[in-house]
Amino acid sequence: MKKFLIFAAIVGIILYILISPSGGSTSIKDYQSSIKSASGNVVELVSGLHVKLIGVEPNRTDVEMFIKNGFLGKSVTLIPDSKGDQEITDPNGTIGAYVILNDTHECLNHLVVIQYPQTYRAMDLSDSTGWVKGKIPPTPKPDLALYMKQRTFLIEVNTEEGSSIGTGFFINDQGLAITNWHVLPAGAEKFSTAYLYKENPDDSKIYTDKKRRIKNILWTEDTNGMDISIFSVELEQGESVPYFELASQRAAVGIDCATFGNPLGFTASYSAGHISAFREEERSNRKVMMMQYEMSTNGGNSGGPVCDKNGQIIAVHEQGVKDAQGLNFGIDILQIRSILDGLEFNYGGR
Template sequence: MNTRQLLKGCVAAAFTLVAASAPVMAQVEATQQDYQVVQSLQRVFESVAEKVKPAVVNISTVSEIKFKHPPIPPQFRDFFHQFGIPFPFPNFPDSFQTRALGSGFIVKVKDGWAYILTNNHVVAHAKKIRVKLSDGTVYRAKVVGTDPKTDVALIKIHVGNKKVPVLQLGDSDKIKVGEFVIAVGNPYGLNWTVTHGIISAKGRHGLGLNPIEDFIQTDAAINPGNSGGPLCDIHGRVIGINTAIVRNAQGLGFAVPINIAKKVMEDLLKYGKVIRGWLGVYIEDISGELAQKFGVKEGVLVTKVMPGSPAEKGGLKSGDIIVEFNGKPVKNVADLQLKVINTKPGTKVKITVIRDGERKTLTVKIGQMPGSQQLASADLLSKYGFSVQKLTPELREKLGLPKWIKTGLVVTEVKPGSPADDAGLQEGDVIVKAGTTPRNMRPVKSVDDLLAVLRKGGDSGALLKVIRGEGVIYVVLNPQE
């Protein structure tokens, strides 16, 4: 008898033994109460779907990528002419368009405008944004503002007197792992798809998706096209914005907590920029050995304090272990970062540290994160498609500008196909005056001066006085349609 025959005999004997010893299973029948429980849960999902779907929108974007002719040195161009080949190449394409789909949801209606939350990556670099409502109507959307750090964007459509549904925003700080959730979106263009699952985890960070991460993890089915759609609780309240998935994996979806998105939205509407708190320290998580030595369970180690920062002014020192922020425990680096950036600049907070084995509480006045203004400028200027830099004496000399031009903004980048490109702005142009009409034009001394004019101009745009080389031109800059 060979090995295979022996194995077959053993398996057969085992099955015979199990069959002989196993009790006879009675037929299972569900009771009426069992059906009522399942039907109750089913009605909850049906109710949420009916409540949420009308406020979810389909977002389609068109982006244009422009080509430049290949940079070939002049000495090599004769080669093409010898063979009768014209240069630049006449058939070389100037541009091509890309299209993308995403989701969003209506959160506010004011003065005839419906405001929609979505992901930044859904609308970033889009030349045209169209929004389709659940009733089939389509609108051209405008970008109110974006925040690449959290991947949140706010857009708006003009609906006039039309009544459109608005979703209620929940509190993502109160959600718990294991709770049922419902996701609604447009995966692969399959409009208003509803899926459900549970909250698998909270506070996911270190994924490398966004500079600021505090994701809700869910196993509700999320696919390409779901980005920007709502993740809701069983009451239909939005607790997150579906943002990312892990490729080639199942049940691994991530959403931006709605409390983070709410702050971004409120800042964009109120200030036109995202304002974040700043402490000014380099920090790292405490290892198990360090925690044992210092006698702490949680906290972060301060490795360096920036000179002149709020932390230095408040008395923080390198080697301190931050264990509490305004009375709340500090778990890790990501936890402290979120606590700080969500604190309004100018707020005085109590920070508890362990220093030389002793517990010490310091009062620190939170500052504004450096670069917030530059980020805000990028958010507002992005819909015009250009970047600027304040004119300095070095730049004035480099550009060969007359000495009488002492203030202005130098255009450092113009995106192909953007409103700035359409208006004729070029890199190296110097914006010296701006206004909404020729009569109210004023000198531009800072980025704030330009931003104020652009905000005031709104949909009607702005008039710019520009120095280009030795000449002066006027440019009418209109926002993205």
């Protein structure tokens, strides 16, 4: 009887190994489920498995919102990279893979990088670089207002003469930012605060947990010149922020454009319109190419981003004409690019 039990146990072990490849693990290849949620570059499947999108930079709120806004509930199939994870050993664990959308057969990893080229991490790929080649052309943002909100912030300046507000925006993930000089002049950083917006697209309030110190002004020129301040925002330890890319070509008259800011204290406000003209402004020491556009702005929008439909910065909003409907001017971004290049700053779109 004892020998029989030992024999049965051995047979059971052999059968378990035969019907459970890799000792109970499951192959990543052709694994199917649907998308339940996302966190940074990690997709949570309905099955409980968490999939890191290989080739995509981690901890990106823009990637997370992109997935949540367009791909929840989508049925997907996984494909492993040949030199990455091949087996799923924990059904609720995290593995790296390519996520293929079953309805369109497109690679979600690729779609993310097309939408946000700065998130591409070639070092993560070994044999599948064909899914993204060369410089990826910009594409329209499916939710431009949210995209701009994630990269823009309110600036509050409090001095003995009083308080004022304006708008600034990030141009790299380490807190490098731009606004107008008349919003943040030289020496004003010690009296100034940046308030980042909440990620919730429906929440336009300002919260103290999003309060950040303006660290220093790195370059500035007053209204006789460029009316621009380039500065850094002090981020929390380990924090990185979504940022804009600066356009490398002048935008065309007639195209759609948008701005985001804090008109008259109405925080986190989006406004859209179109480019009307370009005008070179010459006065005193100022010789600046100005973009004229028709959209709604007010005091508090100063220093804010002006974007095309692809979310690329085409101008920095400077002023609207009082008692004129929708007549606004911004500083063409190509002039600011040349300043940033001269300073050898790292920025989006360089």
